[in-house]
Amino acid sequence: ACSNSKSSNSGTTKHISLPASYTGSGKATTAGNNSTLKVAEVNDAPFAGISSPTLSTNAEDQDVFAPGGSQWGAIDGLFNVTKNYKIINGGLANLKLDRKAKTATITLRKDAKWSNGSKVTAKDVEYPYEIIGNKNTTSQQYSSDFAAIKGMAAYHAGKAKTISGFTYPDGQKGRTVVIHFTKMSPSMQYLGNSFIWQSVEPYEYYGKTPISKLASSPKVRKNPIFTGPYKLDKVVQGESTSWSPNKYYYGKKPQIKNITIQVVSSNNIVAAFKSKKYDFAAGGPNVVMPSSQYPKVKVLKDYTETGIPAMGYSYFGFNVGHMNTKTGLNVMDKNSKMGNKNLRRAMMYAVNVDAVAKKFGNGLSWRANTLIPPTFKNVYDSKTPGFKYNMKKAKSLLNKAGYKKQGKWRTDPNGKKLVIHLGAMTSSAATEATYQYYLQQWHKAGLNVKMTTGKPMEMNSFYSTIQKPKQNKIDVFLGAWSTSSEPTPTQIYGVDAPYNMGHFASKKNTQLLNSLNSNKAWNAKYRAQQFKKWQRYMNSQAAYGPEQFNLAWTPVNHRVKGYDVNAQNNEFWSNLSLTAANPK
Amino acid sequence: MSLIEIKDLKVHYPIRGGFWNRVVDNVKAVDGVTFDIEAGETYGLVGESGSGKSTTAKAIIGLEKATSGTVTYKGKDVTKAENRRKLDYNHDVQMIFQDSLSSLNPRKRIEDIIAEPLRNFEKLDKQAEKLRVLQLLDIVGLDADALYKYPHQFSGGQRQRIGVARAVATHPKLIIADEPVSALDLSVQAQVLNFMKKIQRDFGISYLFISHDLGVVRHMCNNIAIMNRGRIVEVGTREDIYNEPMHIYTKRLLAAIPETNVNHRKEHREHRLEIEKIYQEQQQKYYDKDGMAFPLVKVSPTHSVALPPEEAKKFQQQAENKEVNV
Amino acid sequence: MWKTILRRILIMIPELIILSILVFLLAKAMPGDPFTGSINPRASQAQIHHLMQIHGLYDPWYQQYWNWVVHLFHGDLGMSYEYQEPVVDLIKQRGANTLWLALFTMVLTYLIGLPLGIYAGRHEGKFQDTLVRVYTYVTMSIPFFVVLVIGIWIFGYALNWFPTSGSISAQASGLGETLISRLGHIILPGLLGALFGTVNIVQYLRSEVIDAKHSDYVRTARSKGVPMKDIYRHHIFRNSLLPIAAFAGYSITGLLGGSIFTEMVFSYPGMGLLFLNAINYRDYTVITALVLLYGFLNLMGTLLSDIALSIVDPRVRVE
Amino acid sequence: MKRDIEDATSISEADLEKLTKEANQEATPSAAKIMWREFVADKPALISLFILIVFILFVIIASMFIDVPKMMETNIMGYYAKPFTPEYWLGADAGGRSIAKELVVGSRNSICIAIGLTIISSTFGICWGLVSGYFGGMVDLAMQRVYDFMMIIPMLMTIIVIVTIIPHYNAITLTLILSIFYWMGTSRLIRSRTLSESQKDYVAASKTSGTGNLKIIFREIMPNISSLIIVDTTLSFAENIGVETGLSFLGFGLPMGTPSLGTLIANANDPENITGYWWTWLPAAVEIIILCLSISYIGQVMRRTTNAAQRRGQDKK
Amino acid sequence: MVETKSDQFLRIKDVSTAFKINGQYYDAVSDVSLEVNHDEILAIVGESGCGKSTLATTIMGLHDPEETKISGEIDFEGTDLLKLDEKGYNQIRGAKIGMIFQDPLSALNPLKRIEDQIQEVMVYHTKMDEKQRHARVIELLNEVGIVDPERTAHQFPHQLSGGMRQRIIIAIAIACKPDLIIADEPTTALDVTIQAQILDVLRDIQKENHAGIILITHDLGVVAETADRVAVMYAGQIVETGSAAQIFNEPKHPYTRSLLRSMPQRDNENDDLYVISGMVPSLQKMPKDGDRFAPRIPWIPVSAHEAHPTMHELEPGHMVRCTCYQNFYFPDQVKEGAGNESN
């Protein structure tokens, strides 16, 4: 097994490094493989049960239906990838991009079949786009990037019955689809980009079900079909799914006879592992085991912990402007409270995220130095220093910028009273304790920071406040993003991005972000370079300050062999086997 | 002029029913009662259970709303609340209740109980009030040490006397006594009855004395009205009623009184059974088709009876003749 | 009798309407909307607006309410935003689970509570009675959720006797196995709920029995020469049990209320848990539907109790 | 023949003092005294009362000396500190906050909410029941409709919805919200007793003595159901401690930064905490159990006292 | 009127019943001796709290043995009731002795039909089958004067008027033709007319069954109308017994005389009524020795009372406790206006 995050360097701090894979000792046995692999889905609510990756909106559904794809997060997935999530041949389909013709050609493999035995067709590749773009769809996946497909905009507006950008060289029932784009993007080479959808939908099987009703139809909920190594035997609504090998699977033959995935609440998960109810937690690279549980799990003798840096990070956001609703563009306000770069930097330096991570993260979190998660090794800038705790520097930055102390608190450079409001969501006790800690640190620096409502905000209130085009209730906020396997941040930090909730916009930023999708960026080296440049630029501006990275981890029972959540393991399920009939 | 005049008093309680819970019928608890009470007299109201005695009393004192009819006091109709307020009606008219325990607030000391009407009607200062309470206690023959006790610490007779003291406190003109002794033992009953008589002698109070015990009524009252099914069936002086009962109901009631003379018990019983037989036979005749008594007819200057129409005619003619003669 | 019931139902209607408006407004007043929560950087703001529009979330409230009512009369409570499923279907699934649990709990409650109450009442003041009363005292003093938490920990995890989450095991197949698995999942929460729920019954029954014991009609029965044990059987038990039986209607609603705690601790996918999730996701349609449903059940509970009481007790029987 | 009251008696102002003194000697002890005697006779109840009073006083006074914002500050170093150390003698929670201090402040919050809730909801319920039961008729009918309506509202759910709506809620608003939903039990009890009490003759006697309705309600009837009120209030106090706690457990109780017994017990939400960090929840749970036990014990004694009083009242009939 | 021994089927001898109050026993009935004969109505009169009901329930064996102490002897047709166990008593209760209670509403089980409540007594004491029992119920209802027995049998207690309910109670008491009927204030709650009817029914039944009746009441009128023999009770003791004529025409004991004198009657219409001063002492305050009535006739010197009063037979069947009756006079007979008030 290899561990990707062993190297810790100047940018980051020390943290526990866990292997991304685990193989139990001994040989896989028939008794073991004939038994049931028990997977826990850590979630406090029953899952919704939408098996279709196109329609589903939440991670729980993706997790409990994961055996329907060869890898985590790739239900009915089309492509195999490298460790950097670059699409390669060998999966359900191969992808060929033609920059000149502005086309993407997707060719299904010959033995591509659904778990009910029917063929995967070209139409099945196109159907997700119809679902996403449909006027009455319940899917939440439509993004502006899809408009780059010819005819998509017309279809989305309800003006066209079909999407004209799709052609089928060997017919809809054939194996090939060509997508015609108005523009090409280098991100198309990577899985999880927002131009090319990564999974298929069984068009024939869905039959006449209208797209608006698809999500609630039994074909999606009760008896869905998949292209992955396992087929669904049964779904207990909201609670569990059980699986057995799919004999029509094109890839490596799965070894374990049964898999069940069952929802377990985060409060009960440790106790459940302790009483050996499960083999590991579901989610693969995105598994959500609370870090607070780590010390309790670590001591379990029959489990080994595995982990991989999560595709996500948490951050400090500073409100520096507003969104112009007419143009749809974010605008910085020079005179806004948080408009001063040094104030923002000082605030970042004043907090000791290292200490927080160490104490509350149980070593599974560490201070983030940049806004790109380290999983994306090719584009992640490990050398950026980030904001290592330095109270002295924080104070001197403030002094220099004219935030003078008057009495207990500092005033703004104009001598006016300065009260900064922190917005943060209600969360676990530990997380909420860190909010208190941050406030204390800022107070030490002389800044009068208060929580917006005097306490953490409930998630919905938080978002409805912060997503207003213009608001002055929250000056600093704590947020978190999880990224897709293609990390281009345009939709979060772009000048037209609605989720750029601090409204940071600058020429340089726009220019750097554009360069990530520019023609030049087809050159991976150039792309990586621009990524790093952007990361350093963001740090210098400190409009968004990275807070923490963390490990997605789970204990794996010692009877499990072949557990490996590395991206390049394109046969996650088929590679698993068991050495005993019950969790050891 | 009489102290108080009750005229055609009716109290009907609605019976709700049917699908919409509307008023479908009335309980005619009191249905056209007319009588006057003179100053200083004791007026008896007798009848079996449910005949509407208490309801009449409550309507007179204003505890129950009269459906129709008038109660005239000092020339005003006191069935109207504002007239009662204007006249300070309850200053002049008070009530004694059947259940002495329930009529005294168990959580209040005797002093506060007796002083209650004083506080409402006569704004005395603390000392004067206490003095008055002590005097009242003395009048009803209780010691001063009763002042700070609670009702449950007294015997039934003593409690009933406390009730009398409260009723007398404002020096009323009329006291309505609703079965004041029916719950009491013989000896205690005697105590209270004596007592009421003494007070009447002393203060010239009138009583409306309600009872179903004809022996007690005879002992107490000058004029008596017999009530049956919400109406008066016979009114007259004590002698009229006891010596010359005319309505079948009155007769039956009188016959049912147990006789203490052991020697005549056989005769008495036979008499009762006879009356009972007559009652069963003549019942139809004495009530109209709704089972209600007929209007009263004067049979003598003091005596009126709800006689059936045929017999009533006789008396009416007699009366007319007399008038002519005069 | 039927008229009374019908009239009661007619009275219920305005109550339900007011409740529905109230609930609807309350749900609308909650901050956030069903879509911001599942914020996905790829979904454009425009798309969310689009979704909000499709679902009529920009209409004025009375418009929305009216639409909702119209749909309600077609048996359509709307779609759950979070579960992408008609609320009716969702409630059917979860409701079945809750109902299972509630019924089971109730049966257990009465099975435990009735004998205990009668026993304590019969042996009033004796050692056995004291024992039962100590039990009721202590149980009454511990908050329900503490009972649940300690219960699940001991019997679910430490002893591993019972499953600790869900309503059915993933492996169960076939009718028999399904039934057994379902039962296995509700035994522990049902038992804990029952142990807790018996307290009221025991106390009530105990005092009823004691009252009945000293009543005049028992004295009459004794003077008839009826042996004490038959008096218990024919007079005391019957007279003290009937009002309790009639209150079963109310106790169902009580159980449904308590299900929020049980379902949360046991991750039991019933209506209580659904409600908690719906609150977190701002799933208006589910919230309104659930509150209204519970309100309706409350109403039915009181109605049922009234009817049962009038059947059982001749004194309130309507001729 | 007609005489005045003064003439009918020999008692005059001169005797007043002497007689008053006589009366004072014979004065009956008040109900409060009787209740106190009952307590003295019942040792466990007396102990319960003592515990309760001392505890409430301690909690309220001690919490005055605790700087709450400071206490609620995170102390990273104290994260899940074990108990019985000089600094954290009941240990610390996930935020490194002293459980002992949190317990004191949390108890104060929970108890104050319970007291507030009890006072508000009981007062309202009592007034409601008194008015409804006394006036009867249409007033009662209308009030009963409102009551019926309140009864069908699913309480817990609606409270949760309201709590999520109100952005800036604190202990006081929470108490008010809860009060909206917790008066019905009391009002029903009081109403039915008032109804039967209003039928009694002493009410009629007061009316005929010219006493006004409000005075009759609050000065005549209320003292008579005071025993019921006391018992009901005691028992609902015990129950109300659980209300806030339960809500906090579900996560809809007091806001963050305001510790309460419920937030403390909610630590037991994680079965692992039950044994692993038992000190985070156990003291609060034990405290609630002791509190509620004492209160219900006191309630039982009060119930007994009032019953005895009633019996005594009836015996001499 | 000398009865032969065999006629006395109930002989109560020196019966005392004590209640436990705060751990101590107090006599509510002390040393009562009485006889009841066939075909006779024995009335027990006395003020409230004199122990009349206690005596009745003692005969019926209805007291909780843990709360009461009973001594003496109750010889009923040759068996001493006080020596019976619960099982033995159950064969007598309802079958040989029937009881009628004062409050007819609460004495009936509100949830059972009239028929079932009457039948119940037959189930335990007869071998009748359902049909026979029903026939008997109808017969009984006719007997107690209920007009529509079939309908009434099917009704519940609350649907009947007070008089009807009392008739039902009587029907239950006489269902098995008992030799003894104990009626504890059967008419106190009823109107005079209904009272008269109920008393008639009682008398008819007694004639028919040759039963003995113990009629407890405090209404002297009722006694005068119905009783053959009278026992006057005061403070747990019998103070005077005799035939009705003896008691009403020649009352001897001061208590009896006082009671009679305090009744409103035709001949004292305009006078004040006589009032017995004081009241019946409560159990705890009961004097242990001497004449218990003495405190209520304080003008009679103590020396006139016996130190340990016993019953004295004046005439056959007429017995009086204490010799004080010989010296008794009413206060107003000596001094004008004294003592007719009291508290």
Ligand SMILES: Nc1ncnc2c1ncn2[C@@H]1O[C@H](COP(=O)(O)OP(=O)(O)OP(=O)(O)O)[C@@H](O)[C@H]1O
């Ligand atoms: N509030 C009420 N609603 C309906 N009916 C009533 C009400 N009060 C009294 N009644 C009825 O009115 C009739 C007369 O009742 P009332 O109390 O006046 O009789 P009463 O002669 O005083 O009887 P008693 O001797 O039993 O006191 C009865 O039939 C009674 O049922």
Ligand SMILES: Nc1ncnc2c1ncn2[C@@H]1O[C@H](COP(=O)(O)OP(=O)(O)OP(=O)(O)O)[C@@H](O)[C@H]1O
């Ligand atoms: N179970 C009991 N425990 C204690 N004292 C009792 C009990 N039953 C009756 N007493 C007392 O015994 C005395 C006699 O009571 P009993 O009921 O026999 O009187 P009574 O003559 O039937 O009076 P009433 O005419 O009121 O029915 C009373 O002082 C009463 O308070």
Ligand SMILES: [Mg+2]
């Ligand atoms: Mg009356």
Ligand SMILES: [Mg+2]
């Ligand atoms: Mg008695």
